[in-house]
Amino acid sequence: xxxxxxxxxxxxxxxxxxxxxTGGVAAYKAVQVARNLTRLEAQVDVVLxxxxxxxxxPLSFEGVTGRPALTELFSTDGAAMHVRLGRNVDAVxxxxxxxxxxxxxxxxxxxxxxxxxxxxxxxxxxVCPAMNDNMFAHPQVQANLNMLKARPGYQIAGPTAGxxxxxxxxxxxxxxxxxxxxEFIGRALGEEKVFSGLHILVTAGPTREAIDPVRxxxxxxxxxxxxxxxxxAWRRGAQVTLITGxxxxxxxxxxxxxxxxxxxxxxxxxxxxxxxxxxxxxAAAVADFRPSISEAEKLKRESTGEEVAFQIEAxxxxxxxTSSSRKPGSVTVGFALETSDLLANAKKKLDExxxxxxxxxxxxxxxxxxxxxxxxxxxxxPGSDPEMLPLMSKDAVAEEILDRVGRxxxxxx
Ligand code: C5P
Numbered sequence: 001x002x003x004x005x006x007x008x009x010x011x012x013x014x015x016x017x018x019x020x021x022t023g024g025v026a027a028y029k030a031v032q033v034a035r036n037l038t039r040l041e042a043q044v045d046v047v048l049x050x051x052x053x054x055x056x057x058p059l060s061f062e063g064v065t066g067r068p069a070l071t072e073l074f075s076t077d078g079a080a081m082h083v084r085l086g087r088n089v090d091a092v093x094x095x096x097x098x099x100x101x102x103x104x105x106x107x108x109x110x111x112x113x114x115x116x117x118x119x120x121x122x123x124x125x126x127v128c129p130a131m132n133d134n135m136f137a138h139p140q141v142q143a144n145l146n147m148l149k150a151r152p153g154y155q156i157a158g159p160t161a162g163x164x165x166x167x168x169x170x171x172x173x174x175x176x177x178x179x180x181x182x183e184f185i186g187r188a189l190g191e192e193k194v195f196s197g198l199h200i201l202v203t204a205g206p207t208r209e210a211i212d213p214v215r216x217x218x219x220x221x222x223x224x225x226x227x228x229x230x231x232x233a234w235r236r237g238a239q240v241t242l243i244t245g246x247x248x249x250x251x252x253x254x255x256x257x258x259x260x261x262x263x264x265x266x267x268x269x270x271x272x273x274x275x276x277x278x279x280x281x282x283a284a285a286v287a288d289f290r291p292s293i294s295e296a297e298k299l300k301r302e303s304t305g306e307e308v309a310f311q312i313e314a315x316x317x318x319x320x321x322t323s324s325s326r327k328p329g330s331v332t333v334g335f336a337l338e339t340s341d342l343l344a345n346a347k348k349k350l351d352e353x354x355x356x357x358x359x360x361x362x363x364x365x366x367x368x369x370x371x372x373x374x375x376x377x378x379x380x381x382p383g384s385d386p387e388m389l390p391l392m393s394k395d396a397v398a399e400e401i402l403d404r405v406g407r408x409x410x411x412x413x
Pocket of ligand 1: 203263282283284285286287288315316317318319320333334335336337349353
C-alpha cells in the first residue's frame with residue numbers, strides 16, 4: 001500500500017507536471033520528486049539540461065515516470081516540442097535550480113529545451129534553488145531570484161539552511177526535500193481564487209494535561225486529520241495557522257505551525273488568532289478534563305500508596321469560549337468523534353458550538369477515527385441532511401471539507 005501522503009488525490013491526480021532538472025548535486029532528489037508525483041497519479045514529463053545529465057541519467061526518470069525523459073531542443077520527435085510541452089502542462093517545477101539556471105531564466109534565455117519551454121508556457125512555475133550557501137547569498141544570485149519572484153505565476157520554494165553536499169552550510173542553500181517540493185507543486189496546481197490570501201486557522205492533535213512533571217492525561221489523536229486540512233488549505237492558496245498539540249508529524253511546509261501542550265494553552269493561542277481568521281477548523285481532540293492540580297514533583301509510589309485519587313476539572317471548550325471573537329462572516333468547522341449515536345451527537349455539537357459544518361466520524365468504525373490514515377465521515381450543516389461520505393484518505397476528506405467551505409465562502413461574496 002502506498003504510504004499515507006502518496007495516496008492519489010487532488011490536486012495532483014490526473015494533472016500534468018513538467019519537472020525541469022538542472023545540473024546540481026541535488027538532482028538525485030529530483031528522481032524522488034518525479035516518483036512521488038507519479039504515485040500521486042500526476043503525469044510527469046521530465047526535461048534535463050546538459051548539466052543535469054552529468055549527475056543523473058534520463059533513464060532514472062524514465063524508470064519512475066514511465067515516460068521518456070526529454071533532453072534535446074532540436075530532435076526528430078516532432079517540431080516545436082517546447083511549445084507543445086509548455087501548452088500541455090498544468091504546472092512546471094524546476095528542481096534543483098542552479099545559480100546558472102536562475103541567471104538564464106531571469107534573462108529569458110532560450111537555447112535549451114527547458115529555457116524555451118519556460119518561455120512557451122503559461123502554467124505556474126515553481127523554482128527550487130539549490131547551491132552552496134555562499135553562492136546563494138551572492139548579490140547577483142539574489143538579484144536574479146528577485147526578478148523571477150516578481151514574475152507572475154512564479155513561486156520560489158526554498159532553499160533552507162542545513163547540510164550541503166560539500167559539508168558546510170551556515171545559510172540557506174539546501175534544496176527543499178522532495179515531499180515538500182511536491183506540496184509546492186500542489187499549491188501551484190490547487191490555488192483557488194476564493195481561498196487566495198484568506199487566513200485559515202486549524203487546530204489539530206491531542207492535548208496533554210499534566211499530572212506531574214513527567215506524566216499526563218492524553219488521547220490517541222495523531223494530528224493527521226488536522227495536518228491534512230492545514231496542508232490542503234495552504235495548497236488552495238490560503239495563509240494557514242496550525243495550532244497543534246504534541247504530534248509526531250512533520251510540520252507542513254508553508255504553514256505557520258504553533259505547538260502547544262495543554263487545552264488551556266491551545267485556548268490562549270486560538271483566542272489570539274481567531275479574530276483574524278476567515279475560516280476556523282477545529283480538528284483538535286482537546287481533552288475535556290484536566291487534573292485540578294499538577295504536582296510539582298514526580299508522584300512516587302512510596303508517598304501515594306497503591307491508590308491515587310485525582311480531582312478532575314473541566315477544560316475550557318475552545319470552540320464555545322472563542323465563538324464571540326470569531327470574525328464576522330467567517331466560516332467555522334468542527335469535528336465530532338463519537339462512539340455511539342454519531343449523527344444525533346454531532347448534530348447537538350453543531351448547534352451548541354455554532355459551527356457552520358461539523359465533520360462526524362465514528363471512533364469505532366473500521367478505518368475511521370484516531371491514528372489511522374483513512375476516515376469515513378458524515379458532514380452536517382444546519383438545515384441540511386447529513387452527507388455520508390465513503391471511506392477515503394484523510395487528505396481526501398480534507399479536500400471534501402474545503403470544497404464545502406469554498407462553496408459557502410463563494411455564496412457569501
Ligand atoms: O470533544 P468534542 O467531541 O466535544 O469536540 C467537538 C468539537 O469541539 C471539535 O471540533 C473539537 O476540536 C472542539 N473542542 C474544543 N474544545 C474542547 C473540546 C472540543 O474546541 N475543550
